[in-house]
Amino acid sequence: MSKNEYICDCNVIHKDVVDKISKEMLNNSLFSKIADFYKIIGATTRIKILYALDKNEMCVCDIANVLSMSKSSISHQLSALRKNGIVKCRKDGKEVYYTLDDEHIKKVIELGIEHIEHKEKEIG
Amino acid sequence: MSKNEYICDCNVIHKDVVDKISKEMLNNSLFSKIADFYKIIGATTRIKILYALDKNEMCVCDIANVLSMSKSSISHQLSALRKNGIVKCRKDGKEVYYTLDDEHIKKVIELGIEHIEHKEKEIG
DNA sequence: ATATTAGTTGAGCAATTATTCAACTTTAAT
DNA sequence: ATTAAAGTTGAATAATTGCTCAACTAATAT
Numbered sequence: 255m256s257k258n259e260y261i262c263d264c265n266v267i268h269k270d271v272v273d274k275i276s277k278e279m280l281n282n283s284l285f286s287k288i289a290d291f292y293k294i295i296g297a298t299t300r301i302k303i304l305y306a307l308d309k310n311e312m313c314v315c316d317i318a319n320v321l322s323m324s325k326s327s328i329s330h331q332l333s334a335l336r337k338n339g340i341v342k343c344r345k346d347g348k349e350v351y352y353t354l355d356d357e358h359i360k361k362v363i364e365l366g367i368e369h370i371e372h373k374e375k376e377i378g
Numbered sequence: 379m380s381k382n383e384y385i386c387d388c389n390v391i392h393k394d395v396v397d398k399i400s401k402e403m404l405n406n407s408l409f410s411k412i413a414d415f416y417k418i419i420g421a422t423t424r425i426k427i428l429y430a431l432d433k434n435e436m437c438v439c440d441i442a443n444v445l446s447m448s449k450s451s452i453s454h455q456l457s458a459l460r461k462n463g464i465v466k467c468r469k470d471g472k473e474v475y476y477t478l479d480d481e482h483i484k485k486v487i488e489l490g491i492e493h494i495e496h497k498e499k500e501i502g
Numbered sequence: 503a504t505a506t507t508a509g510t511t512g513a514g515c516a517a518t519t520a521t522t523c524a525a526c527t528t529t530a531a532t
Numbered sequence: 533a534t535t536a537a538a539g540t541t542g543a544a545t546a547a548t549t550g551c552t553c554a555a556c557t558a559a560t561a562t
Contacts, residue, residue, distance in 0.1 A: 264448075264449045264538075266439065278433055284494065288425055292417075292486070296414070297550080315386075318387070329509060330550080357496075358496075370411045372463075421519090438538070438539060450541085472539080504562085520546090523545105526540080527541100528539085528540100
């Protein structure tokens with residue numbers, strides 16, 4: 255009898271734990287979606303945009319000026335954020351105004367800061 | 379006189395907003411650290427590992443079996459998580475046992491799920 | 503009508519990243 | 533002592549990603 259019913263290049267050390275956790279895991283699609291959400295937030299430019307939008311509705315040029323980046327680059331990032339349901343926009347004349355479309359962003363930023371402060375306390 | 383004191387390929391549309399937000403922005407280093415934290419969480423394999431570790435301390439082989447992946451791959455990811463202060467480990471005989479080293483991980487996963495549920499409600 | 507500005511978009515390039523592979527260390531078992 | 537297993541590590545490869553550039557649309561101003 256194989257000592258390993260799981261497909262992997264190594265043995266199961268604690269069958270009880272592996273069985274229990276295997277049952278408790280969420281489905282792959284949900285894990286992918288959570289990962290995508292954090293992947294999109296996990297980039298300096300985008301988190302700056304979100305931090306700014308949390309304080310004010312802003313048009314593309316204004317965001318570009320605050321971050322000292324090209325409007326093309328900002329527009330690309332806003333498009334990615336929009337596809338992921340994190341920001342939304344409205345058009346008014348020539349300008350396009352962006353706002354947050356996710357009430358969790360503030361918490362996400364706060365949690366990130368808490369993590370960093372926790373780590374820096376540990377070192378110091 | 380230049381109508382734009384900011385360095386960018388476009389004009390400032392709302393000087394008041396740009397000035398206000400520019401002052402309110404955090405420093406670049408903090409934004410980078412927040413982004414790094416979420417970048418490391420924002421990958422399917424790693425979020426699965428964290429989800430599993432949130433439920434149980436586990437050794438590398440057991441994690442590899444739960445995720446049906448090679449122990450080398452899991453070890454690489456655990457190493458990245460450890461460098462970022464997200465997991466910690468203890469050695470016992472041949473095995474190395476990993477646990478979460480960040481009390482915010484549970485909240486991070488919950489926030490991710492809330493975001494996804496919120497988005498799916500909007501569509502459906 | 504023409505020119506200008508705000509914003510978008512696709513292609514291209516450089517940098518980063520996830521996994522595999524092979525070699526290695528350490529601990530335990532025979 | 534030898535062998536085997538748990539885990540780590542560095543190099544290599546393929547895939548993804550962030551920004552730039554140039555061309556474009558849409559709205560406004562002259």
